[in-house]
Amino acid sequence: MVGVIDVLKVRKVFLQSDGSEFTVLNDVELRFDSGEFVSLIGPSGCGKSTLLRIIAGLEHADSGTISLDGEPITTPGSERGLVFQDPTLFPWMTIQENIAYGLRARGIYDQEKDSIPDFFHLVGLEGFESAYPHHLSGGMAQRAAIARVLVNRPKVLLLDEPLGALDAFTRMNMQDEILKIWQQQKMTTILVTHDVDEAIYMANKVIVMSARPAKIEKIIDVGIPRPRRRDSTEFLRLRADILGTLHFAGGAQESELFERGLGV
Amino acid sequence: MATLATRAVVSSARVVREQKRGDVAFEWRVLLPLVSLVIVLGEHTFLPAYQDYAVKRLAYFTNLLYILIGVFSVLALVSAFKERLREKLVFKADIYAAGFLLLGLYDVITLKFNVVPSLYFPAPERIIGVFAEDWLFLLQCLAYSMRLLLGGFFLGTFLGVLTGTLIGWSQRINYWVMPFIRMVGPIPSTAWIPIALVVFLKPTSASLFLIALGVWFPTTVLTSSGIMNVRKSYFEVASTLGASTLRSIFTVALPAAAPSIFAGIFNGTSACFLTLMAAEMIGCKFGIGWYINWQREVLAYANVYACLIVIAVTFSFLIGMQFNIRNKILSWQKGTIRW
Numbered sequence: 001m002v003g004v005i006d007v008l009k010v011r012k013v014f015l016q017s018d019g020s021e022f023t024v025l026n027d028v029e030l031r032f033d034s035g036e037f038v039s040l041i042g043p044s045g046c047g048k049s050t051l052l053r054i055i056a057g058l059e060h061a062d063s064g065t066i067s068l069d070g071e072p073i074t075t076p077g078s079e080r081g082l083v084f085q086d087p088t089l090f091p092w093m094t095i096q097e098n099i100a101y102g103l104r105a106r107g108i109y110d111q112e113k114d115s116i117p118d119f120f121h122l123v124g125l126e127g128f129e130s131a132y133p134h135h136l137s138g139g140m141a142q143r144a145a146i147a148r149v150l151v152n153r154p155k156v157l158l159l160d161e162p163l164g165a166l167d168a169f170t171r172m173n174m175q176d177e178i179l180k181i182w183q184q185q186k187m188t189t190i191l192v193t194h195d196v197d198e199a200i201y202m203a204n205k206v207i208v209m210s211a212r213p214a215k216i217e218k219i220i221d222v223g224i225p226r227p228r229r230r231d232s233t234e235f236l237r238l239r240a241d242i243l244g245t246l247h248f249a250g251g252a253q254e255s256e257l258f259e260r261g262l263g264v
Numbered sequence: 265m266a267t268l269a270t271r272a273v274v275s276s277a278r279v280v281r282e283q284k285r286g287d288v289a290f291e292w293r294v295l296l297p298l299v300s301l302v303i304v305l306g307e308h309t310f311l312p313a314y315q316d317y318a319v320k321r322l323a324y325f326t327n328l329l330y331i332l333i334g335v336f337s338v339l340a341l342v343s344a345f346k347e348r349l350r351e352k353l354v355f356k357a358d359i360y361a362a363g364f365l366l367l368g369l370y371d372v373i374t375l376k377f378n379v380v381p382s383l384y385f386p387a388p389e390r391i392i393g394v395f396a397e398d399w400l401f402l403l404q405c406l407a408y409s410m411r412l413l414l415g416g417f418f419l420g421t422f423l424g425v426l427t428g429t430l431i432g433w434s435q436r437i438n439y440w441v442m443p444f445i446r447m448v449g450p451i452p453s454t455a456w457i458p459i460a461l462v463v464f465l466k467p468t469s470a471s472l473f474l475i476a477l478g479v480w481f482p483t484t485v486l487t488s489s490g491i492m493n494v495r496k497s498y499f500e501v502a503s504t505l506g507a508s509t510l511r512s513i514f515t516v517a518l519p520a521a522a523p524s525i526f527a528g529i530f531n532g533t534s535a536c537f538l539t540l541m542a543a544e545m546i547g548c549k550f551g552i553g554w555y556i557n558w559q560r561e562v563l564a565y566a567n568v569y570a571c572l573i574v575i576a577v578t579f580s581f582l583i584g585m586q587f588n589i590r591n592k593i594l595s596w597q598k599g600t601i602r603w
Contacts, residue, residue, distance in 0.1 A: 058500050078506030088497045092519040092596045101515070105507035132596050152505060 002069055003155035003188035005032040005055060010064035012050055024050050026214045027064065030207070032156075037182055037189045039199035042209030042217075043246065048192045052158050055190070056082040068156065078102055081149030085161040087141035089133040095144050096129040102152040112151070119147040122181060139170040143177065150185065157182070157189040164194065175201060179226070200238050201228055208245045218245045287347075294340045294353045297360040298333060304368035305329045307376075314378040317387070324392040325371065332364070386566040394570035402555070402574055409551040410578075412468065413540050416475025420536065421529055424480040425518075428487025428528070432521070433513060438488075445484060453478035453535065454542040471543035478539040479532030483525070490524025491517045523597065526590045533586060537579055 012025040024047035032038055040048040053059045055066055057076035066073045068080065076082075089098050100116055103109040120126050123143040133141055142162060149157065159178070163171045175198060182189050193199050199206045200222055208218040220241065224234050308325060343350040367388060373379040375387035395402070430437045431445070453474045460470040494517055502512045518525070544553025552571055559567035 056504055058504070076500070076503040076506075078504070080504065082500075082504045084497060084501070086497065088495075088501050090498065090501075090516065090519070092522070101502070101507075102505040105502065105505050105511055105515075134596075148505065 003032075003034045004069055005030075005156060005188065005190075006065075006067050006070075007031070007051070007055075008065045008067075010051070010054065010061045010066060012047065012054065012059070013062050024214055025054075025061070028216060030216070032188050032190060034188055035186045036205060037179075037203045038191070039203035039206045040190060040192045040209060041194070041196060041199040041206060041242065041246075043211045044194075046209040046211040047214050048209050049160055052082070052160050052190060052192050055156070056080055056158050058082075078106055078152040079154050080156045080158060081152055081154035082158040082160065083142070083145050083149055083162045085164045087133070087138075087145040089136075089141055089144055089148070091133050094130050094132055095125060095136070098133070098144060099148045099151055101148060106152070116151065119151050122150070122184070123147040123177070137170075138166050139174055142166065142174065146178070146181070150181070153185075155187055157185075157187050159189065159191040161192055161194065163198065171198075178202070196239055196242050197230060199242070200224075200235060201230060206238075206242060208242055210246070218242075288345055289347075289350070290344045291350055291354050293357045294343050294350065296357040297336050297364060298340065300361040300364040300368075301329060301333050301336065304364055304371070305333070307368050308371055311372070311376050313375050317375055317378055317382065324396055325387075325389045328388075328392055336360075383563060384565050386569065390566040391569045391573075394567050398567065398570070402552075402571065405550060405552045405555045405571075406574060406578060409540060409544065409553065412471050412543075412548075412551065413475060413536060416472045416540075417479055417533065417536050419472070420476035420479025420532060421483055423476065424483025424528065424532065425487050425525060427480070428484040428525070429491060429513060429517065431484070432488035432491025433517065445481070449481040449485065453481075453539045457543065467543075467548050471540070471548055474543050475536045475539045478535035479529070482531035482535065483528040486528025486531070487521060487525045490521030490528075493524070494520040523594060526594065530583075530586065530590075533583065 007028055007030040010025050010028045011023070014022045014024055016022050024045070028047075028051065040051065042048050050059065054061050055073065057073050057080065060074075073080070089095070090101070093101070096116070099119060100109060100113065103112045103116075117126075120129065123146055125140065125143055125147065128136065128140070128144075133144070136144065146162070162178075163174050166174060178189075179202060191199070191202055193202075203222055206220045206222060207216060208220065209215070210217045220238060222238060224232065224238075228235060305326070308329065339349070339353060343353050371388050374382060374385055375389060427441070427445075431441055432438075456474055456477065457470075460474055461467065464470040464473060498516050498520060499512055502516045507515065540551075541553040541556075544551040545557045548554050552575055556568055556571045556575075559565070559571065
């Protein structure tokens with residue numbers, strides 16, 4: 001099995017400007033299975049992005065270990081691809097050069113360059129090889145950023161609110177695009193999001209985190225068959241459940257209504 | 265979406281091609297410089313010179329005017345068929361015409377009416393005469409100066425980018441080197457002349473050192489600040505894609521800091537022109553700076569002006585070349601940052 005991530009008793013404390021400590025991750029225990037699509041959701045400051053950055057190797061846990069297929073993670077690596085909310089394409093490179101960056105960085109450009117057109121096709125950017133990032137719209141730039149990560153054929157795809165800056169319609173299109181890619185490539189995928197609908201629509205499993213105290217509130221298995229409808233009863237029930245867990249009054253009411261079998 | 269963009273590219277290419285082909289048309293405004301050249305020629309030929317104006321009548325100025333009239337006639341003719349040349353010439357016609365008239369005016373107040381002291385303000389005739397008679401020696405001086413200038417420039421730029429990168433990248437190097445740069449950097453490189461002349465046995469090596477120093481400081485400072493201001497997320501992306509530190513420096517830090525690096529090099533270029541002149545006027549026994557100083561001492565002001573023209577043309581050519589290179593390298597910026 002590849003792409004299994006084990007999070008063992010991970011603790012992360014940030015020092016605040018007034019000198020006090022703020023615990024963002026408090027002995028978190030999680031396991032991400034091979035090929036699974038997991039959403040991490042929770043209010044700002046609940047540590048979901050921090051957890052993702054530790055998995056990416058960009059930050060270090062104060063205690064505890066994170067491992068990929070049994071190997072502890074200490075540094076960034078190309079087998080864990082990370083996509084940010086901002087596409088962060090290199091503006092001085094063409095889209096082609098951006099997407100080929102990982103291959104060059106790993107010194108396998110000559111062997112692997114024939115695969116690059118496949119990735120342009122996968123994200124629907126054919127014809128934009130020699131364009132520069134400022135020529136692209138937000139959605140297109142984010143697709144390029146995803147392709148740039150995928151050329152490395154990562155075992156794990158880490159998505160840090162990748163669609164947060166896009167308008168509602170582009171966002172729904174991109175959700176389907178990402179699902180299509182995930183279904184083709186079957187890599188373990190972790191999506192950090194603020195959007196409850198997105199979390200349910202995309203994932204096999206939704207992990208709900210809370211801020212103070214920082215902990216994992218609930219792990220919900222999403223059993224809805226794909227393609228999913230955002231207005232199905234099951235979808236709305238999960239939505240109410242998650243909102244209720246996050247202590248939103250509306251969510252709690254919806255949840256109650258469902259429990260009484262009234263629906264919405 | 266892809267086909268749409270391709271179509272847009274194709275159609276815009278077609279528009280460009282059609283513009284290039286253009287129609288045959290004539291703009292009367294391209295004749296303006298010619299008109300003013302003819303006026304100046306008439307003035308120079310028919311207006312009598314001041315009675316005891318000391319100048320040999322070798323018709324240098326007249327010949328120059330003939331040459332210019334020839335050049336602008338050809339340009340005006342060709343512009344009827346080439347739209348781009350036509351547009352450029354129409355745009356520049358006023359300034360060319362005004363420039364030539366100004367030259368004629370200068371001829372009037374010197375050669376024709378002797379309004380200003382002729383020793384310090386020689387007639388155009390005499391300045392052009394210097395080029396005609398002394399061009400080989402001027403060229404030798406220029407070549408000698410260029411060797412110093414370019415050598416110092418490239419040395420200073422290379423060392424500046426290197427130091428700036430190290431300071432911008434490593435906090436440890438920054439800690440140890442930055443205070444030194446803060447103290448030593450702002451000293452104008454000409455102030456080092458007394459020390460440079462002692463440390464370096466040959467005045468040429470001293471000049472080379474001073475010119476390199478003048479370029480090095482601004483390049484270092486702007487390279488390091490450019491690198492320190494690169495968005496952290498670019499480096500994070502590079503490292504998660506598998507790039508080593510060294511690769512990140514070359515493929516992320518330097519390109520991202522390039523606009524700032526070029527600003528530093530540009531500042532350094534102006535500094536090194538200044539240093540070259542100062543160094544040559546004091547230490548060296550050859551070169552354009554030395555030539556100016558020598559001609560001033562023997563009161564040959566026509567030679568001084570000729571040399572100033574050489575300097576102006578050469579330096580503005582060098583700056584122009586630098587801008588072209590910069591625009592090529594920074595072409596990715598077009599549409600985001602304007603110069």
